[in-house]
Amino acid sequence: MPPVKKEVRSKRARPPAFVKNLRGVKNWKEASAWLEWRGIEDIECITPDQAGVARGKMMPSSKFTSNTSLALPSAVFMATISGGYPEDGNGFVYPEDDGDLKLVPDLSTLTVVPWEDDPTAAVICDLVHQDGRTVEFTPRNVLKNVVAAYDRIGLRPVVAPEIEFYLVHKNPDPDYPLTPPVGRSGRAIGGGAGYSIAGVNEFDELIDDIYHFSESQGLEIDTLIHEEGAGQLEINLRHGDPVELADQVFMFKRTIREAALKHDIYATFMAKPIQGQPGSAMHIHQSIIEKKAGRNIFTAEDGSETEAFFHFIGGMQQHVPNALVMLAPYVNSYRRLTQAASAPVNNKWGYDNRTTAFRVPRSDPAARRVENRIPSSDANPYLALAASLACGLIGLSNRLQAEPPVVNTANEDEIDLPRGLLEAVDLFEQDEELAAILGKTFATTYAAIKRAEFETFMEVISPWEREYLLLNV
Structure with missing residues (x-):
């Protein structure tokens, strides 16, 4: 009589606990596993500008985890809410080269983007100069x-x-x-x-x-x-x-x-x-x-x-x-x-x-x-x-x-x-x-932006002016 074969059950490896985190991982190895477990296709690498608007870049998740260098022009953090730029003065000088600042993802902020149809994640980034120095005038760095x-x-x-x-x-x-x-x-x-x-x-x-x-x-x-x-x-x-x-x-x-x-x-x-x-x-x-x-x-x-x-x-x-x-x-x-x-x-x-x-x-x-x-x-x-x-x-x-x-x-x-x-x-x-x-660089930059925004506002004629000045003065 032939020996009875023992049934061998394949055991699927349990996923590590961190992939179930709703927000944040510790390192790039964990980030790769977190993205793969969720089937994430795209990553939004975002950072707040002076107005708190999300600026950044979107990329495939495979590129995000391949040590890709990310950059944004420094001008992004010198723009007004309407997309203009301030004049030099009062300590503010617009950089002549408009050089790039490096985006450094803060992996503790990695999370899904639940309103997107395709599986998408987002991560908040900090800004550093090309030599690694912290950028003084970006909002997240100001708070830090x-x-x-x-x-x-x-x-x-x-x-x-x-x-x-x-x-x-x-x-x-x-x-x-x-x-x-x-x-x-x-x-x-x-x-x-x-x-x-x-x-x-x-x-x-x-x-x-x-x-x-x-x-x-x-x-x-x-x-x-x-x-x-x-x-x-x-x-x-x-x-x-x-x-x-x-x-x-x-x-x-x-x-x-x-x-x-x-x-x-x-x-x-x-x-x-x-x-x-x-x-x-x-x-x-x-x-x-x-x-x-x-x-x-x-x-x-x-x-x-x-x-x-x-x-x-x-x-x-x-x-x-x-x-x-x-x-x-x-x-x-x-x-x-x-x-x-x-x-x-x-x-x-x-x-x-x-x-x-x-x-x-x-x-x-x-x-x-x-x-x-x-x-x-x-x-x-x-x-x-x-x-x-x-x-x-x-x-x-x-x-x-x-x-x-x-x-x-x-x-x-x-x-x-x-x-x-x-x-x-x-x-x-x-x-x-x-x-x-x-930070003095932030203070001069921010003040210049606000003065420029005021001047833009002054170009607009309001309904109040048309109501009370049009036929009365």
């Missing part, structure tokens, strides 16, 4: 430099952004005002729906897509609410490292726009997109951790506020007005910053006082933080975080004293902030301490 300044004195910033945006009807003609979209009820969305669950439910399918796209990319939404404006929503992110959170805001903006387009509407992060409606903010919650002890430096062992807490606020009060151009970067941004509106036009602080620029929310002592309520949602998240943290760092370093907290309404009297873009640029250029932390 500010975080490094904290690190040198043994501190680690922790932030949590809140991003407001509007859903609006598609509007291909910029001469026409934006209007709120129609929700599932079939009626145009109205205002006054702050924290309304019914208001959120009007866009159930769109919000499901936002959640789905976000989950696919490893982006963590803490909460989502309907704000006061007609079709205005807010997404709150979990607290964490400033660069990681800026990356998330950068990716969230793309995600929300793509989800909206899938439903044939626009999502806009303009600071004041609709006349008569509230503006959109990007509030930033900030605390500072002592790295060795792992404690919040704003809170003493007995739970009371520390001197560092007041110094940080003092730095915000004295220097945020000078950094406003990084928090409110466009002419439209200043339409949101109006007296007696929901956005602050002061540099005051207070406990749980939403009329102040700097609010200290109610919390446990260990979670004590300072909320900067000035930034608008049109701000580049890397630059807004860099500016806010830099102002606080100046306060800590110089032991600046905070003014007494405000206990009443702070937004109806004096205006402490610049009222327009040019005034904000002037103050920005005068603050040498701020420029020293952010």
